[in-house]
Amino acid sequence: MKTIKTIGLIIFFIGLAIFSALPILGNYQLKAPIFKELIAEKNIKSAIFIKNLEDKTFNKTFNGMQSLSPVIAEIITNANKYHIKNKEWSKKIYTKTSDMSALIGKKSAIGFIPNNKGLMWFLTFGLGIIGALLFILPNVILLGKKGIKNNGVYHESATNRGWIGWLVFFFLVSFYIVLYFGSEYATNWTFLVDPISKFLSGNPAGHWFVYGFMYCVIMSVMAIRMYIKYRHNMYQVFRTTSVLFFQIVFAFIIPEIMVRLQMPYYDFKNAFPLDYDFFFQWNLKDLLASGGIGLFILIWGIVLTLVIVPIMVYFFGKRWYCSWVCGCGGLAETLGDPYRQHSSKSLFSWKVERYLIHGVLVFAVVMTGLTLFSFFAETGTVLGLKVSSIQTTYSLLIGSIFAGVIGTGFYPIFGNRVWCRFGCPLAAYLGFVQRFKSRFRITTNGGQCISCGNCSTYCEQGIDVRAYAQKGENIVRSSCVGCGVCSAVCPRGVLKLENGPEDGRINPTEILLGNDIDLMDLLNKK
Amino acid sequence: MEHIVIIGNGIAGITAARHIRKNSDKKITIISTETDYFFSRTALMYVYMGHMKFEHTQPYESFFWKKNRLELKKGFVNHINTDTKTLEFLSGEHFSYDKLIIATGSKPNKFGWPGQDLNGAIGMYHKQDLEKLEELAPDNKTCKRAVIVGGGLIGIELAEMLRSRKIPVTFLVREASFWNGVLPKGESTLINEHILDHHIDLRLSTNLKEIVSDKNGNVKSVIIEETGEEILCNVVGLTAGVKPNIDFLKPSNIEIGRGVKVNRFLETNIPDVYAIGDCAEQHKPIGNRRAIEAVWYTGRMMGETLAQTICGNKTEYKPGHWFNSAKFLDIEYQTYGWVFSERHKNEDEHHFHWRHSSENICITIAYNKNSKLFLGINTFGIRMRHEIFNKWLTEKRNMDYIMTYLKDANFDPEFYKHYENEILKAYNLEFETAILPVKKSWKRIFSKA
Ligand SMILES: Cc1cc2nc3c(=O)[nH]c(=O)nc-3n(C[C@H](O)[C@H](O)[C@H](O)COP(=O)(O)OP(=O)(O)OC[C@H]3O[C@@H](n4cnc5c(N)ncnc54)[C@H](O)[C@@H]3O)c2cc1C
Ligand code: SF4
Numbered sequence: 005m006k007t008i009k010t011i012g013l014i015i016f017f018i019g020l021a022i023f024s025a026l027p028i029l030g031n032y033q034l035k036a037p038i039f040k041e042l043i044a045e046k047n048i049k050s051a052i053f054i055k056n057l058e059d060k061t062f063n064k065t066f067n068g069m070q071s072l073s074p075v076i077a078e079i080i081t082n083a084n085k086y087h088i089k090n091k092e093w094s095k096k097i098y099t100k101t102s103d104m105s106a107l108i109g110k111k112s113a114i115g116f117i118p119n120n121k122g123l124m125w126f127l128t129f130g131l132g133i134i135g136a137l138l139f140i141l142p143n144v145i146l147l148g149k150k151g152i153k154n155n156g157v158y159h160e161s162a163t164n165r166g167w168i169g170w171l172v173f174f175f176l177v178s179f180y181i182v183l184y185f186g187s188e189y190a191t192n193w194t195f196l197v198d199p200i201s202k203f204l205s206g207n208p209a210g211h212w213f214v215y216g217f218m219y220c221v222i223m224s225v226m227a228i229r230m231y232i233k234y235r236h237n238m239y240q241v242f243r244t245t246s247v248l249f250f251q252i253v254f255a256f257i258i259p260e261i262m263v264r265l266q267m268p269y270y271d272f273k274n275a276f277p278l279d280y281d282f283f284f285q286w287n288l289k290d291l292l293a294s295g296g297i298g299l300f301i302l303i304w305g306i307v308l309t310l311v312i313v314p315i316m317v318y319f320f321g322k323r324w325y326c327s328w329v330c331g332c333g334g335l336a337e338t339l340g341d342p343y344r345q346h347s348s349k350s351l352f353s354w355k356v357e358r359y360l361i362h363g364v365l366v367f368a369v370v371m372t373g374l375t376l377f378s379f380f381a382e383t384g385t386v387l388g389l390k391v392s393s394i395q396t397t398y399s400l401l402i403g404s405i406f407a408g409v410i411g412t413g414f415y416p417i418f419g420n421r422v423w424c425r426f427g428c429p430l431a432a433y434l435g436f437v438q439r440f441k442s443r444f445r446i447t448t449n450g451g452q453c454i455s456c457g458n459c460s461t462y463c464e465q466g467i468d469v470r471a472y473a474q475k476g477e478n479i480v481r482s483s484c485v486g487c488g489v490c491s492a493v494c495p496r497g498v499l500k501l502e503n504g505p506e507d508g509r510i511n512p513t514e515i516l517l518g519n520d521i522d523l524m525d526l527l528n529k530k
Numbered sequence: 531m532e533h534i535v536i537i538g539n540g541i542a543g544i545t546a547a548r549h550i551r552k553n554s555d556k557k558i559t560i561i562s563t564e565t566d567y568f569f570s571r572t573a574l575m576y577v578y579m580g581h582m583k584f585e586h587t588q589p590y591e592s593f594f595w596k597k598n599r600l601e602l603k604k605g606f607v608n609h610i611n612t613d614t615k616t617l618e619f620l621s622g623e624h625f626s627y628d629k630l631i632i633a634t635g636s637k638p639n640k641f642g643w644p645g646q647d648l649n650g651a652i653g654m655y656h657k658q659d660l661e662k663l664e665e666l667a668p669d670n671k672t673c674k675r676a677v678i679v680g681g682g683l684i685g686i687e688l689a690e691m692l693r694s695r696k697i698p699v700t701f702l703v704r705e706a707s708f709w710n711g712v713l714p715k716g717e718s719t720l721i722n723e724h725i726l727d728h729h730i731d732l733r734l735s736t737n738l739k740e741i742v743s744d745k746n747g748n749v750k751s752v753i754i755e756e757t758g759e760e761i762l763c764n765v766v767g768l769t770a771g772v773k774p775n776i777d778f779l780k781p782s783n784i785e786i787g788r789g790v791k792v793n794r795f796l797e798t799n800i801p802d803v804y805a806i807g808d809c810a811e812q813h814k815p816i817g818n819r820r821a822i823e824a825v826w827y828t829g830r831m832m833g834e835t836l837a838q839t840i841c842g843n844k845t846e847y848k849p850g851h852w853f854n855s856a857k858f859l860d861i862e863y864q865t866y867g868w869v870f871s872e873r874h875k876n877e878d879e880h881h882f883h884w885r886h887s888s889e890n891i892c893i894t895i896a897y898n899k900n901s902k903l904f905l906g907i908n909t910f911g912i913r914m915r916h917e918i919f920n921k922w923l924t925e926k927r928n929m930d931y932i933m934t935y936l937k938d939a940n941f942d943p944e945f946y947k948h949y950e951n952e953i954l955k956a957y958n959l960e961f962e963t964a965i966l967p968v969k970k971s972w973k974r975i976f977s978k979a
Binding site for chain 1: 541552570572573576579580581582583586587588589591593694727728826827830831834835838845846847848849850851853855856857859860862864913914915916917920941942943944945946947972975976
């Protein structure tokens with residue numbers, strides 16, 4: 005069994021190594037037809053750009069994106085400098101360097117990688133999946149009898165912020181940086197999944213498709229790990245199945261098929277304000293231009309946030325979204341599960357959390373308010389603020405850096421819910437409802453708590469569950485995403501997630517159950 | 531300002547301190563020789579097993595003590611002079627008090643086995659024991675086998691700990707079946723089987739004769755009393771129960787028996803000196819309880835109660851209905867009310883036992899055979915609601931009632947399989963009744979006794 009695991013790990017690392025090397029491999033050759041296509045597609049009017057591109061790239065072979073992308077960057081910069089000087093705005097190139105490089109890369113790649121997509125897919129994704137499964141499946145036997153198996157979590161380098169943890173951190177952060185800020189380096193990755201993309205939407209894959217596909221693959225593989233680890237716990241099994249379903253079907257497949265049907269790309273479960281650009285001008289225009297389905301999406305998006313979300317939170321707590329449906333939550337609960345213990349439980353973190361998450365919510369709401377105002381008033385500036393710069397700032401700081409680079413990259417260091425806990429504006433909104441108007445609570449079982457601390461340690465949202473449980477109090481906290489792990493790891497059967505009447509949901513106690521009844525009544529009534 | 535001094539920073543001492551602080555402004559000092567901060571002793575095992583770090587066992591962050599003006603002092607109290615109201619530390623230092631709370635907990639029993647103090651023979655009670663174990667048994671290369679002596683709750687926890695590092699374990703249990711002084715037969719059998727399933731070499735009806743030393747004074751092996759067999763090992767875990775940690779009181783005027791003798795107000799024979807937690811011994815046991823109750827919950831309850839007295843609201847220690855819980859490897863156990871083992875139950879106590887055909891799940895309900903009055907329940911592998919059973923015990927419900935409304939009591943996580951119908955079927959069969967199950971009702975669950 006151990007050997008199978010080791011072989012699995014080796015195979016996985018081979019796949020990962022090839023995948024990681026791809027951004028800097030491959031050859032690119034720009035030829036006339038590709039060139040014409042590009043000019044037409046991007047509607048390029050800059051003669052300088054065209055000339056320079058011809059001079060510097062025509063019939064040359066570039067080895068790896070790292071040699072092509074700087075050349076393109078330079079050409080764009082030079083061209084734009086000239087056009088800005090001459091105030092020739094219509095000629096200026098507005099496409100970002102990395103997008104332009106990605107586009108050129110995608111069209112001009114030659115050689116082994118674009119010619120052997122299937123094989124390359126197997127050598128990266130294929131080996132990764134096979135290796136990971138070989139590593140995970142033996143746990144069915146190795147973990148022994150069903151039950152909570154957290155043995156060694158704090159002894160292993162991977163899960164105890166050791167060097168493996170830091171390596172994972174480094175890899176994830178680099179990956180997100182490529183994804184958000186250097187998409188041209190993802191060009192080779194897009195070839196791996198081109199066939200799948202063509203099959204689904206009919207279009208070749210872009211880097212976001214790579215991400216979406218990878219997301220589903222990683223979640224599926226890590227969901228298998230969850231199924232094995234928590235095979236005794238039906239709540240975990242159901243919940244994992246649910247997030248997996250919503251990710252694959254709602255976030256991945258349906259939007260691609262909609263594109264094939266000439267409809268707007270839309271993830272029906274992605275609620276505003278997590279879906280922060282839902283009300284951006286371009287999206288509204290897009291939707292309004294898409295006929296009936298566009299209008300339907302617009303109404304659905306609004307109803308989802310204003311009606312469905314709060315009503316569901318009232319009945320089931322925010323868990324129905326955060327740990328049963330949401331994609332960010334889905335990744336956190338699968339890929340992130342091994343790191344859940346790293347969320348800080350200190351009072352200080354709780355304070356930071358409240359400032360940050362509510363700050364982001366305010367930011368998102370204000371931004372959307374300004375956006376809508378500017379949309380209806382048909383102006384670009386509101387109260388002297390340039391709406392598009394606010395949007396760009398939000399997209400960069402919150403959408404990319406916070407949600408992506410920090411949110412996922414920091415799993416091995418700060419735990420798997422960094423984004424959900426400190427940043428997600430939707431979570432903040434759901435949290436209000438959950439805290440003040442909901443039937444959901446984690447019930448504490450009388451006086452049975454022995455203050456062992458398992459629940460707090462494994463709370464991914466950094467809630468000090470024990471602080472409530474040891475006082476016999478139910479846990480009613482806005483940040484709780486209802487993952488159910490505190491209840492799973494509690495060795496004394498103290499915690500139960502449940503939906504019940506609002507009366508009796510919050511139960512401050514002074515004296516614990518089990519002590520003299522008169523004393524309890526006397527003090528608890530006081 | 532009155533100065534309350536508490537010896538012992540375990541659950542009893544800390545609970546008392548917290549509640550005194552809540553109700554008063556008195557000066558409070560907590561003394562301990564073991565650790566700087568309060569930690570949960572019950573979680574020691576999880577540190578060795580790698581589920582948690584030691585810091586996770588501390589329920590309060592370090593700012594808590596300062597914020598609540600709870601002064602912490604590290605040191606070993608060597609003697610108490612009750613005439614001058616001073617404590618004498620091992621370091622020679624003196625320290626005075628106005629009121630003293632003794633909450634010094636327990637220490638492992640040692641029954642005078644030859645070799646019991648060798649390097650490698652350890653108890654599992656204090657943080658220092660954990661550190662020692664980490665040193666003696668970091669892995670299965672350093673510790674090729676461990677022998678555990680004494681089949682109680684701490685013994686089985688120690689076995690689980692060592693197994694988590696794949697160390698072979700031999701488990702010597704004096705009784706003919708695991709913990710059968712407490713558990714009825716069906717449950718004790720279930721646990722026997724489960725222990726074997728975990729590849730623990732369980733030896734029932736087996737006593738330790740002696741621990742053999744190598745030439746360096748380390749444990750080399752143990753010899754079995756009954757067979758004379760020698761078992762080679764590097765670690766011997768002595769987990770044959772605990773006793774009050776009160777040797778330092780012997781020269782003082784405070785009356786001691788096995789523990790510090792206290793009355794129902796937790797007062798000792800000396801005014802202004804109290805004792806709570808594991809180290810306190812009631813003059814007369816309360817109800818079915820033992821005179822010394824060495825469990826977490828009672829320590830906490832005594833702390834809550836004594837704090838009232840100290841703050842001027844003189845209160846008797848009146849624990850409610852008995853409850854407890856534990857975990858045997860993978861099987862959770864909860865108990866409410868009294869279920870006695872065959873060894874200890876009186877003849878009016880009868881049991882209804884149900885066990886799942888394949889899973890490690892079972893329950894035993896004790897009742898009075900004449901009146902069918904419900905006495906208590908043991909549950910294995912099913913979680914049940916404390917509030918509900920507490921209420922049913924107060925309301926003196928009978929078996930038929932319990933069976934009818936059993937669904938109210940279920941506390942398993944959502945989507946778990948429910949067994950109430952199966953249990954009821956078995957009950958109807960055994961008692962020739964035709965009770966129909968009633969659906970769970972929040973209204974009943976929240977209604978007060
Ligand atoms: C491994 C293990 C698992 C357990 N699991 C459970 C469980 O699951 N459920 C349950 O109900 N109970 C359990 N128990 C029992 C429970 O932990 C004890 O009942 C409880 O901790 C007793 O608390 P206490 O406050 O009375 O004393 P303690 O926690 O023992 O604290 C007493 C403190 O006083 C200090 N002290 C003693 N003498 C002196 C002195 N002269 N000077 C200064 N300091 C001194 C000691 O060093 C110690 O730190 C477990 C015990 C162990 C060891
Ligand atoms: S895991 Fe259970 S027993 Fe341990 S502190 Fe949390 S609620 Fe209490």
